[in-house]
Amino acid sequence: MNVLILGSGGREHAIAWKLNQSNLLNKLFIAPGNAGTAEVGRNLNIQPTDFNEVKQAVISNNISLVIVGPEDPLVLGIHDYFLADEMLKDVMVIGPQKKAAQLEGSKEFAKKFMIKHQIPTAKYKSFTADSLAEGYTFLESLNAPYVLKADGLAAGKGVLILKILQEAKNELKEMLSNQKFGKASAKVVIEEFLDGIELSCFVLTDGINYVNLPNAKDYKRIGEGDTGLNTGGMGAISPVPFASKEFLEKVEKQVIIPTIEGLKKDEIPYQGFIFFGLIMVNNEPKVIEYNCRMGDPETEVVIPRIKSDLLELFIATGEHKLNTKKIEFYKESAATVMLVSGGYPEAYEKGKIIKGIDAIENSIVFQAGTANKNDKIITNGGRVLAVTSYGENFKDALKKSYQNVEKISFEKMNFRKDIGFDL
Ligand code: AMP
Numbered sequence: 001m002n003v004l005i006l007g008s009g010g011r012e013h014a015i016a017w018k019l020n021q022s023n024l025l026n027k028l029f030i031a032p033g034n035a036g037t038a039e040v041g042r043n044l045n046i047q048p049t050d051f052n053e054v055k056q057a058v059i060s061n062n063i064s065l066v067i068v069g070p071e072d073p074l075v076l077g078i079h080d081y082f083l084a085d086e087m088l089k090d091v092m093v094i095g096p097q098k099k100a101a102q103l104e105g106s107k108e109f110a111k112k113f114m115i116k117h118q119i120p121t122a123k124y125k126s127f128t129a130d131s132l133a134e135g136y137t138f139l140e141s142l143n144a145p146y147v148l149k150a151d152g153l154a155a156g157k158g159v160l161i162l163k164i165l166q167e168a169k170n171e172l173k174e175m176l177s178n179q180k181f182g183k184a185s186a187k188v189v190i191e192e193f194l195d196g197i198e199l200s201c202f203v204l205t206d207g208i209n210y211v212n213l214p215n216a217k218d219y220k221r222i223g224e225g226d227t228g229l230n231t232g233g234m235g236a237i238s239p240v241p242f243a244s245k246e247f248l249e250k251v252e253k254q255v256i257i258p259t260i261e262g263l264k265k266d267e268i269p270y271q272g273f274i275f276f277g278l279i280m281v282n283n284e285p286k287v288i289e290y291n292c293r294m295g296d297p298e299t300e301v302v303i304p305r306i307k308s309d310l311l312e313l314f315i316a317t318g319e320h321k322l323n324t325k326k327i328e329f330y331k332e333s334a335a336t337v338m339l340v341s342g343g344y345p346e347a348y349e350k351g352k353i354i355k356g357i358d359a360i361e362n363s364i365v366f367q368a369g370t371a372n373k374n375d376k377i378i379t380n381g382g383r384v385l386a387v388t389s390y391g392e393n394f395k396d397a398l399k400k401s402y403q404n405v406e407k408i409s410f411e412k413m414n415f416r417k418d419i420g421f422d423l
């Protein structure tokens, strides 16, 4: 079978790396991909949100399965586009249709869904510019810190947590009346602050059945000790040591099953990954967010821990036969450390020559913001490489990654030296 992966990050390289090991794979394409994906498949110079270009590529390369890496094309309705097209309707798409992608595309939609299906989450209310005054009153009724969330997609920047009431009011006004996050903040969800430790769980579902994937924890802040600006993620570990069997059973019973059943009851088809962003409060799970795709860099630790043939699982998803499949994992832990461009997540330079990837031993390098130029690999984004290792536990895995990070260099390279510090 010929397969196309849409996206260009470490997540897509990890999926490509895994699919490349499947006996069911014929040709693998990645659009647009990076220098790493070019080593395991053929990159196509196409943007995932350019549906017409994607269509031409699918037809001309005889592709029968498409995996959508990032959220944007899903929220824009790429799966619906395939279903509505005579020539594409039989192509399997891993990634939900537009309606279900609202679980990530609209915070309010996600909150309403959770309340309706009694899935534990923070209390909330949502406001628009017309109800700004009510928003102020609601903020006054809460205790600090205050959590403000732009309803729509805001490239991971749409959540503000403020300690002072007046600042929260000012920011609410900025978001609603002055469009701080553009259209994404035309509506704002204000919610109760939850104090706990975060982790993520993932499933692959065909809308009826699902398989649990390994859980993970990522490190979103740029600075050590979880300080500074939010990034896409600076590292991750899997499995999460504090997620006990008992806790994970609660997650399954209170969160995962009600989500799958809720989608069925609401007649919302879902085919693809569901990412449950959770927070553990007094040993109870609460949902912070849903994503309609895999996480990055979580994928770089989740995928290497899957022993089963991932393409076989994708095909079963497309055929709504996931109930006939069992998923097997490796016992080892995995950890990944992200190497980023100096300055990221603010302005940074591209085009720096990356040295040392060939010297890596006992780790896997998943490439993110990289490109090929004159037979060299150069930086081409904020997050550049994810160095993943296996180990008996996450500390052992991290040690290997950090040893290998020493061998890699590019001008102004930055990384966090304390992944897993809180565990
Ligand atoms: P989200 O985009 O909804 O995942 O929010 C981004 C980050 O904000 C989360 O990863 C949490 O660290 C934090 N956050 C979101 N909602 C809450 C909440 N209700 N209480 C505490 N922290 C939160």
Ligand code: GLY
Residues within 6 Å of the ligand: 218, 232, 233, 291, 294, 295, 296, 297, 298
């Ligand atoms: N690492 C967080 C995310 O992918 O949303």
